[in-house]
Amino acid sequence: MQNHSDNGSVKTTGWMSSTIGRKQLVGVTGLGLSGFVLTHMLGNMLILVGPQAYNQYAHALVTNPFIYIAEAGLIAMFLAHMFIALRLSWSNWNARDFKYAMRPSGAKRTTFTQRSLWAQGLLILAFTILHLITFKYGPNYTANYGGIEMRDLHKLVIEVFQEPVYVAWYIVALIVLGFHLSHGVGSSLQTLGIHHIRYQRHFKTVSIVYALIVTVGFLSQPIYVYFLRG
Amino acid sequence: MSDKKMNLNLKVWRQAGPQAKGHFQEIQATDVSEHMSFLEMLDVVNDNLVRKGEETIEFDHDCREGICGSCAMVINGNPHGPDRATTTCQLHMRRFKDGESITIEPFRAKSFPILKDLVTDRSAFDRIQKAGGYISANTGSAQDANNIPVPKKKADLAFASATCIGCGACVAACKNASAALFVSAKISHLALLPQGEAERSERALGMVAQMDAEGFGACTNTGACSASCPVEISLENIARMNREFMFASLKKK
Structure with a gap:
């Protein structure tokens, strides 16, 4: 048979070089990043508590020796997720050399969210870079609580979100992140082979609810600052 | 059984061969019975093309009862047409309206090269x-089916x-x-x-x-x-x- 090599075994491919293996890497890193955005959102909710709680939480994070491991892991997940997904998108695009004249309709159609995942990813990349420049590498205000000097991130956040352009850009980017998550969380489970006839519709619901919690939680912060702390 | 006739404006993908450049051709399908299957409608169109001395629309078909999987085409953007759980041969013309425009394309994928018109190499x-x-089953007489529950x-x-x-x-x-x-x-x-x-x-x-x-x-x-x-x-x-x-x-x- 033409697909068998000489020794009689079937031609196979490595996990990392197969489309399924690559999708599974995108899924695992995606789920990792989904976990990160949830904890990031929850931590930032301290903005509603007050400057001291917010700054001390940030201080506790950056002074933890494990921060470098965590950051390295995050960067690795982010880059792997992005590069593998973009590479897959490119080969997916090339798998159809001539496009249809008409789009499918009804149940056979795909949603705009599903077709634009790569673009959402690029927007989230741009957002992340600008976000790091604005905050992590932004102006260094200091605060002092009980003799411990630390960065006054709270002051910076309040300052940044007085600017309507910033608030608008954050709202747009976070809504895009929400759509990305609403597809991604559920899709990752399916890609990793987690599918059960009884729970399947709940997986979809969980994916959407997860995206809503992260997005609404994050959005509440610039909106709170702009309208109530102005 | 009433037999409503309809006229349709087809936009069909025509491609002379695997390497040829394809294009859409507008063809009128006249006096189409609503009881026809989509393939029967194409048969009638082809019959008229033959009478006019023009080349027929090539399309794959075999069993015409929804079990062979030959009749591959994309109708108005939908593989096998607008209905779910249907092959093109099981799709009926009553699903369309008189005067409607229907775009018919082959299955498009690099791995399914077009041979001619709507025929692809799958x-x-x-x-x-x-x-x-x-x-890999061993030869010899089949064992009793109940041996493997x-x-x-x-x-x-x-x-x-x-x-x-x-x-x-x-x-x-x-x-x-x-x-x-x-x-x-x-x-x-x-x-x-x-x-x-x-x-x-x-x-x-x-x-x-x-x-x-x-x-x-x-x-x-x-x-x-x-x-x-x-x-x-x-x-x-x-x-x-x-x-x-x-x-x-x-x-x-």
């Missing part, structure tokens, strides 16, 4: 099938996967031209049965490797494939294939 599916979609629920699941007719609508519907639904149905129907157990890992590895080698895209889990599938193969199969392939890759020696 032998990529055969090559995937050959890469592990079988069991199969629970009813498992048998039903395997049977549901085995109903895949290999038409390729999943590839045609997928935004990535992915063959995941087809390959997963073929992997599943044997993986679920004790007869398929022995070659389970090899099958998953071989068929997935061939699927990738053929140049099909990856799966984005949109579900357009299952919605376009004439036998409604479930997305559960794709998850099973992903599991099978993941564990087979881990266990590979």
Whole structure:
């Protein structure tokens, strides 16, 4: 048979070089990043508590020796997720050399969210870079609580979100992140082979609810600052 | 039975050969009975083309009862037309309105090269099938069927996967031209049965490797494939294939 090599075994491919293996890497890193955005959102909710709680939480994070491991892991997940997904998108695009004249309709159609995942990813990349420049590498205000000097991130956040352009850009980017998550969380489970006839519709619901919690939680912060702390 | 006649404005993909540049041709279909199947409508159109001395529209067809999977075409953007769980031969003209414009295209995927007009070469599916979609049975008389007990629920699941007719609508519907639904149905129907157990890992590895080698895209889990599938193969199969392939890759020696 033409697909068998000489020794009689079937031609196979490595996990990392197969489309399924690559999708599974995108899924695992995606789920990792989904976990990160949830904890990031929850931590930032301290903005509603007050400057001291917010700054001390940030201080506790950056002074933890494990921060470098965590950051390295995050960067690795982010880059792997992005590069593998973009590479897959490119080969997916090339798998159809001539496009249809008409789009499918009804149940056979795909949603705009599903077709634009790569673009959402690029927007989230741009957002992340600008976000790091604005905050992590932004102006260094200091605060002092009980003799411990630390960065006054709270002051910076309040300052940044007085600017309507910033608030608008954050709202747009976070809504895009929400759509990305609403597809991604559920899709990752399916890609990793987690599918059960009884729970399947709940997986979809969980994916959407997860995206809503992260997005609404994050959005509440610039909106709170702009309208109530102005 | 009343027989309403209708006139339709067809926009059909015409392509002289594999290397030729294709284009849409506008053809009027007149006096089409609402009881005709979509293929019968094309037969009438072709009959008129023959009478006018023009070249007929080439399209694949065989059983015309929804089980062979030959009649591959995309109708107004939808593989096998607008209905679910339907092949083109089972689609009736009463589904369309008098005076309607209908765009008819071939299944489009790099791995399904166009041979002529609406006819595509879907032998990529055969090559995937050959890469592990079988069991190696010893010769000799068949053993008693009850020697290998199969629970009813498992048998039903395997049977549901085995109903895949290999038409390729999943590839045609997928935004990535992915063959995941087809390959997963073929992997599943044997993986679920004790007869398929022995070659389970090899099958998953071989068929997935061939699927990738053929140049099909990856799966984005949109579900357009299952919605376009004439036998409604479930997305559960794709998850099973992903599991099978993941564990087979881990266990590979």
